[in-house]
Amino acid sequence: MMKWIFPVAILAAVVASTHAQQPPPQPANPQRQQPTEVETTITSESGAAPRLAVPEFIAVTKDTESVAIAKTISQVLFDDLTFEREFALIPRDVYATIPRATSFADVPFDRWRELNADGLAIGTVEKTGNGVKVEMRLFNVRTRQMAYGREYSGSAANPRLYAHQISDELHKTQRGLTGVARTKLVFDSDRDGERMGGTIENRGVKEIYIADYDGENQRRVTVSKTLNINPAWSPDARSIAYTSYRRGGGQIFVSHIYQALLDELTKGEKVGENWLPAWSPDGTRLCFTSTRDGNSELYVMNRDGSNVRRLTRHPGIDISPTWSPSGTQIAFVSDRGGDPHIYLMDADGVGTPQRLTSEYSDRPTWSPAPYNEIAYAARTGPGNDIKVVDLASRQVRQLTFGEGTNESPTWSANGRHLAFMSTRAGKSQIFTIARDGKNLRQLTRTGNNQQPNWSK
Amino acid sequence: MRHVRWMVVMLMVLSVAACAKKQTPIARPMPPPAPPGTTTPGSRPPAPPEPVAEPTVVPPEPVRDDAISSASLDDLNRNSPLKPVFFEYDSSDLTPEAQRALDDNAGTLKKYSTWAVTIEGHCDERGTAEYNLALGERRSVAARAYLVSLGVSADRLRTVSYGKEFPFDPGHDEAAFRKNRRAHFVVTAK
Numbered sequence: 001m002m003k004w005i006f007p008v009a010i011l012a013a014v015v016a017s018t019h020a021q022q023p024p025p026q027p028a029n030p031q032r033q034q035p036t037e038v039e040t041t042i043t044s045e046s047g048a049a050p051r052l053a054v055p056e057f058i059a060v061t062k063d064t065e066s067v068a069i070a071k072t073i074s075q076v077l078f079d080d081l082t083f084e085r086e087f088a089l090i091p092r093d094v095y096a097t098i099p100r101a102t103s104f105a106d107v108p109f110d111r112w113r114e115l116n117a118d119g120l121a122i123g124t125v126e127k128t129g130n131g132v133k134v135e136m137r138l139f140n141v142r143t144r145q146m147a148y149g150r151e152y153s154g155s156a157a158n159p160r161l162y163a164h165q166i167s168d169e170l171h172k173t174q175r176g177l178t179g180v181a182r183t184k185l186v187f188d189s190d191r192d193g194e195r196m197g198g199t200i201e202n203r204g205v206k207e208i209y210i211a212d213y214d215g216e217n218q219r220r221v222t223v224s225k226t227l228n229i230n231p232a233w234s235p236d237a238r239s240i241a242y243t244s245y246r247r248g249g250g251q252i253f254v255s256h257i258y259q260a261l262l263d264e265l266t267k268g269e270k271v272g273e274n275w276l277p278a279w280s281p282d283g284t285r286l287c288f289t290s291t292r293d294g295n296s297e298l299y300v301m302n303r304d305g306s307n308v309r310r311l312t313r314h315p316g317i318d319i320s321p322t323w324s325p326s327g328t329q330i331a332f333v334s335d336r337g338g339d340p341h342i343y344l345m346d347a348d349g350v351g352t353p354q355r356l357t358s359e360y361s362d363r364p365t366w367s368p369a370p371y372n373e374i375a376y377a378a379r380t381g382p383g384n385d386i387k388v389v390d391l392a393s394r395q396v397r398q399l400t401f402g403e404g405t406n407e408s409p410t411w412s413a414n415g416r417h418l419a420f421m422s423t424r425a426g427k428s429q430i431f432t433i434a435r436d437g438k439n440l441r442q443l444t445r446t447g448n449n450q451q452p453n454w455s456k
Numbered sequence: 457m458r459h460v461r462w463m464v465v466m467l468m469v470l471s472v473a474a475c476a477k478k479q480t481p482i483a484r485p486m487p488p489p490a491p492p493g494t495t496t497p498g499s500r501p502p503a504p505p506e507p508v509a510e511p512t513v514v515p516p517e518p519v520r521d522d523a524i525s526s527a528s529l530d531d532l533n534r535n536s537p538l539k540p541v542f543f544e545y546d547s548s549d550l551t552p553e554a555q556r557a558l559d560d561n562a563g564t565l566k567k568y569s570t571w572a573v574t575i576e577g578h579c580d581e582r583g584t585a586e587y588n589l590a591l592g593e594r595r596s597v598a599a600r601a602y603l604v605s606l607g608v609s610a611d612r613l614r615t616v617s618y619g620k621e622f623p624f625d626p627g628h629d630e631a632a633f634r635k636n637r638r639a640h641f642v643v644t645a646k
Contacts, residue, residue: 075460199642200533203622227621229585248574249616250589275589289590294597295465296590333587339546342586362584377584384584407584421585451585 040147041174042119042140044088050118050174054078055095057134058102060126065156069132070125072159073166075438077121079214080167080181083439086174089300090115104137109144117141120169132156136166138174148173160216180412182212183455185419186221186231186240187430191447194225206450208242208255211455213412215430215443221257227454229451230276232385234283234303241265241277241286249273252288254303265305266290278321279438280347285320286310287330287347298332298349311349322366322374323347331356331364331374342376342389356389357396363408368415368456375399375409375418386420388435399437410454419443420422493582527642537564538573538641541599542634546583548594550602558599560607572645575599577617578624579635585619592617599639614644 018269020298041141044050054077057070075092082089094115101107101122112120123136137150143362150169152162164181169178188206196203208231211218222228227245234241237256244248249274266274267288272291279286280300287300298311298318306317312318316336323330330347333340339360356364360379367373372391377384378398389396400406404423412432417439419432426450432441473551539557549560565571575601577592596615604610624640625632 200530201622201624227618231622242607245616248614257483273589273593276586291590291593291597296593317587317594319590320586382582405581408586 022105032269038230039173040140040145042138042147044118049086049088051090051116052081052119052121053090053095053112053115053117054092054121055098056100057123058100060103060124063127066125066127066132069134069156069159070123073123073125073134076160076163076214077166077188080163080179081121081170083214084171084175084177084179085118085434085439086171086177090117104146107139107144109139109141110315112141119147121166123166125287126151127156128153132159132162134162134166138170158217159214164212167360178414178416180213180414180454183413184210184211184233184237185215185410185430185443185452186233186451187315187421187444187452188229188231188242189444189447189449191444191449192220193447196226198318206382208240209449210240210257211430211443213432215441216446221255231451232277232279232453233455234279235456236280236283241279243275243277250275252277252286252305263304265301265303267305276320278323278325281325281327287323289321298330300347300349309349310348311345312353320363322364324366325369331366333362333364339379342374356391356394361387365409365411367411368413371377371415373415375411377407377420386418397437399433399435408451409453412454413456417454419454421455472489508610519543529597529646532646534644536641536643540641541595541639543595543637543639545633545637547579548591550598552597556600558602559606562603565603565608565612568646570646571584571643572612572614572642574614574616574642576640576642577615577619578622578638578640579620580636581623581628582621582633583620585621588619589617592619595637595639 013077028260032278042050044113054074057065057074060068078089078092081087095215098111099108107120107122118141120139120141121136123134128131131153133153135151136149137146139145140147143278150166152165167181168179171177187209189209190206191206195203196205205225206227207220208222208228208230209218209220224244224246229243231240231242235419239254239256241252241254244253251269252265252274254265269292274288274290277286277288283303285300285302287298289296295315296317296319297313298321299308300311301308314334314336316334318332319333320333321330328347329344331342331344333342340357340362342357342361342364343355345351345353356374357376361376364374367375373388374391375386375388378387381402385398385400385402386406386409387396387398399418400422406420406422409418409420416435417432418435419430421428422431425442428450429442430444430452432443432448433439477491538561541554541557543554567571575596577594577596579588579592583591593615596617600613600615603613623636625635
């Protein structure tokens with residue numbers, strides 16, 4: 001597989017300004033672009049995952065900021081590539097034995113070959129007038145040829161973004177995989193210790209926070225000093241639907257986080273509460289739970305809150321909807337069979353819901369394609385564990401095993417990972433885990449952090 | 457549905473306050489980077505919009521106890537004559553003991569006929585956060601229905617479910633669970 005590529009790419013100059021009234025900075029102009037290289041794919045001789053080394057990027061400009069950016073990008077790129085397990089990363093601690101390149105021209109390929117490296121991902125970092133220029137090259141260690149190269153220029157404010165974009169593009173071009181390095185998690189947290197007003201009980205508020213997929217760059221989104229729960233990314237990852245109690249009971253809001261706009265979707269509903277918004281895959285509608293008709297039922301509304309339609313009609317509890325990737329079905333939880341179980345129904349609510357699980361289970365979340373699975377929290381003892389049911393075979397597998405309680409699973413966009421809440425480390429914290437149950441990572445450590453949702 | 461906009465003036469005040477305090481808890485999300493440049497300089501993708509402001513804060517509704525002294529309402533709730541109602545595990549059925557508590561509460565509410573009350577439904581930590589929202593709602597609704605059956609006007613009784621978000625006892629044992637499975641009464645107006 002060969003094709004001409006244009007190795008110059010632009011990373012938009014994105015600055016998290018603390019003075020929002022300033023005009024947006026101009027993005028950097030594109031560099032002059034020339035087709036210079038043939039792109040190839042790195043493979044291992046055995047057919048196993050290619051062995052890759054990611055030595056520290058070379059700071060072309062020698063100032064401390066450039067050196068720090070080079071260090072950060074290579075470290076984060078190493079972690080991003082490790083996360084997907086498409087490459088076998090050669091551990092960083094052995095890199096010290098190999099002379100450091102000072103440019104792309106003096107890479108000691110023979111020494112990297114001694115470590116059985118198939119590929120070498122290395123780059124340069126150069127300070128420019130208004131930011132930084134990052135050039136990344138993937139070398140075939142056997143042929144010493146460049147297999148792939150990209151150049152990025154933009155703001156120096158968040159070097160991790162360069163690594164995330166490099167990782168996603170490497171995964172896409174080398175492995176045909178949609179990486180998740182630029183996706184984000186949203187969750188609720190009481191970490192700031194603020195107290196809710198208007199109650200004599202000493203109740204802590206919960207606000208909505210976001211973080212990079214690896215737990216970095218944790219930021220607060222809401223400041224409403226009340227209970228805010230059930231956050232859910234819109235499919236375009238530019239809006240967050242959530243339940244807020246700022247009106248008294250639970251109501252559904254959508255925060256458009258890059259536009260400073262807030263929609264109140266269930267405004268005017270005087271009766272009942274509204275919880276657990278779930279975006280349709282095309283982002284045009286939300287399914288949610290409401291008690292407006294006297295009992296927990298599922299409803300669908302347009303993303304502006306209009307055109308509310310009731311989907312379920314049963315005296316039992318119906319709650320926790322999730323859409324199939326095609327948008328034609330909805331899985332949800334109902335206790336119509338006694339304990340809460342997961343049911344499937346057509347997204348138009350027509351027909352009788354079909355029961356999927358036979359154990360006490362809650363918070364289903366439908367995997368993206370190519371997998372066709374539903375992850376959920378199952379009662380396994382005093383607490384819950386994360387389980388996954390394959391919809392074709394109905395086989396169930398278990399990912400957590402009784403360490404604390406484990407709830408609220410959410411899939412990564414490529415279906416290879418899950419995030420969930422666990423109390424295994426004491427308080428409620430957000431963890432990620434690979435779909436095979438490996439690579440458990442704790443992302444949050446301050447306060448209680450719950451109900452994660454992973455952006456597409 | 458409507459859009460709620462932060463005024464620029466408010467933003468400037470916030471920014472100045474943030475600078476002065478040095479450590480601001482107000483974070484401003486950064487948009488993801490734009491996709492790589494296309495092959496011709498002329499068709500450069502548009503820059504992502506700048507995050508222009510902290511995107512929240514609907515002004516709170518007027519506090520419901522405007523007309524009365526909030527201190528007296530606080531005192532009332534601190535030593536509440538309205539008894540909490542406790543539930544069995546994963547149940548919203550009213551036990552005989554729960555019914556006795558509600559009988560007493562009905563008497564109190566008839567005596568103070570101007571009081572408006574919010575009945576909060578609470579759960580222990582064993583159910584999931586999501587299911588407990590519905591279970592808590594059932595508990596508050598069960599308590600309200602019983603009071604209404606005793607002649608208390610339904611429009612004085614508002615319900616809200618907090619699921620397992622606000623445990624009264626932070627413990628993880630049955631003694632704590634028992635306290636946390638409840639319908640809790642808050643007087644909101646008198």
